[in-house]
Amino acid sequence: MAGNWKMNLDHLQAASTLQKLAWTLQDAKHDAASVEVVVLPPFTDLRTVQTLVDGDRLELSYGAQDVSPHDSGAHTGDVSAPMLARLGCRYVVVGHSERRDDHGEGDELVAAKAAAALRHGVTPIVCVGEALDVRQAGRQVEHVLAQLDGSLAGLDASAVAGLVVAYEPVWAIGTGEVATPADAQEVCGAIRARLRETHGDAAADGVRVLYGGSVKPSNVAAVMAEDDVDGALVGGASLDPADFAAIVRYQHHHGGR
Numbered sequence: 001m002a003g004n005w006k007m008n009l010d011h012l013q014a015a016s017t018l019q020k021l022a023w024t025l026q027d028a029k030h031d032a033a034s035v036e037v038v039v040l041p042p043f044t045d046l047r048t049v050q051t052l053v054d055g056d057r058l059e060l061s062y063g064a065q066d067v068s069p070h071d072s073g074a075h076t077g078d079v080s081a082p083m084l085a086r087l088g089c090r091y092v093v094v095g096h097s098e099r100r101d102d103h104g105e106g107d108e109l110v111a112a113k114a115a116a117a118l119r120h121g122v123t124p125i126v127c128v129g130e131a132l133d134v135r136q137a138g139r140q141v142e143h144v145l146a147q148l149d150g151s152l153a154g155l156d157a158s159a160v161a162g163l164v165v166a167y168e169p170v171w172a173i174g175t176g177e178v179a180t181p182a183d184a185q186e187v188c189g190a191i192r193a194r195l196r197e198t199h200g201d202a203a204a205d206g207v208r209v210l211y212g213g214s215v216k217p218s219n220v221a222a223v224m225a226e227d228d229v230d231g232a233l234v235g236g237a238s239l240d241p242a243d244f245a246a247i248v249r250y251q252h253h254h255g256g257r
């Protein structure tokens with residue numbers, strides 16, 4: 001269960017949010033071995049998050065929201081995978097729709113970013129998803145699979161087995177419009193089936209497929225009940241530690257699988 005904070009919470013707010021999240025999960029005796037909890041704060045928060053997680057031995061993982069395809073050099077404003085690795089980032093989001101849209105990132109760049117992360121032991125969370133017009137035309141599966149093929153270009157089966165892929169329909173992000181569990185399953189199932197074809201069983205069975213888009217404590221259990229949804233990538237609701245903890249612990253609150 002991953003919380004993408006997007007461009008919210010400065011490093012002071014990050015510290016209090018993280019502490020509240022950790023206490024809430026601890027009070028609920030959350031078993032971190034069964035459901036991994038990940039926060040994805042802005043770059044400027046990462047050192048603070050690292051210090052807290054290490055110092056207080058919090059059972060939380062963290063990562064960044066973007067990474068350069070390059071390891072170092074003249075790339076003003078970018079942050080490299082070695083830098084993220086040194087900060088203890090276990091994950092990094094690549095290809096979020098907000099970066100694809102705001103910064104014109106295409107599949108080739110996303111694949112280069114995923115490869116950069118993997119070179120330095122950081123697990124990419126590769127985001128794919130269709131816009132509303134594509135869904136209305138009924139072309140969501142072919143669209144997402146083309147994005148997936150492009151965004152994972154060049155990765156071998158063992159790399160894919162360790163990956164996280166997040167299906168986030170753009171029309172469901174920040175809109176309150178959640179895909180139905182069947183919508184999420186259709187595309188998440190197609191993603192896993194495609195990876196089985198292209199990279200084999202170990203890759204398809206190892207990859208973790210997340211759903212993202214207006215996930216809330218009230219709707220998470222239904223989407224998690226689908227076969228090919230392994231977790232959630234949560235935006236807005238992850239900013240509230242009580243809501244995010246409730247999402248992480250969806251089985252206990254809503255009787256999911």
Ligand SMILES: O=C(CO)COP(=O)(O)O
Nearest residue numbers: 004173174213214235236
């Ligand atoms: O984009 C998302 C997570 O990466 C989803 O955001 P919301 O949960 O705010 O819809």
